[in-house]
């Protein structure tokens with residue numbers, strides 16, 4: 001059995017990457033980790049050119065990635081939430097799995113999980129529900145493809161203004177926008193996945209739950 005893990009985060013060795021890898025390792029099964037910035041994947045053209053062949057007509061890496069998804073027994077997908085929705089790379093990847101749908105439903109019954117890194121602090125009703133928008137995009141993709149959505153988890157990420165060097169004086173800084181008028185770059189700090197016990201536990205639990213579903217399927 002093989003699990004495919006995908007990260008849509010463009011940052012090298014990012015929180016999203018490491019959280020996806022943690023969940024993959026927790027499955028105890030063979031896995032492959034894919035970072036979408038290593039591939040060129042355009043969004044679906046809605047041309048239905050894949051209807052008879054189950055293969056996309058766009059000549060880019062989306063064809064190879066769809067093949068990897070088809071051959072995997074489960075998917076763990078990690079994205080982040082620029083402007084409060086699922087990032088474009090992860091969304092384009094999901095759209096490019098559309099060819100696997102027609103007549104065969106190649107993704108049907110496969111367990112899947114979602115990991116969303118977002119900078120919007122948890123439990124603040126005054127800010128956009130970035131996590132919900134991100135996780136639901138993946139969850140509803142999986143449901144629409146007949147997959148078995150096992151669960152999602154939130155990783156606290158970093159608003160880019162934390163690292164840009166102008167986070168305390170820029171009038172457009174996201175530091176105060178997200179963390180309140182008294183917040184500074186220093187008081188908010190850099191959030192790392194490994195320091196978030198809840199996210200760490202949930203990543204392990206997600207990997208274990210996916211492995212359990214797969215073992216139950218072969219019994």
Ligand SMILES: Cc1cc2nc3c(=O)[nH]c(=O)nc-3n(C[C@H](O)[C@H](O)[C@H](O)COP(=O)(O)O)c2cc1C
Nearest residue numbers: 009014015016081082083084118119120130157158
């Ligand atoms: C252009 C841009 C816009 C962003 N907008 C949001 C946002 O609206 N909400 C949010 O939660 N995070 C936002 N972020 C922050 C990302 O979610 C954050 O960078 C995330 O932690 C990246 O995860 P990573 O460390 O795995 O790469 C934005 C990031 C970028 C680059």
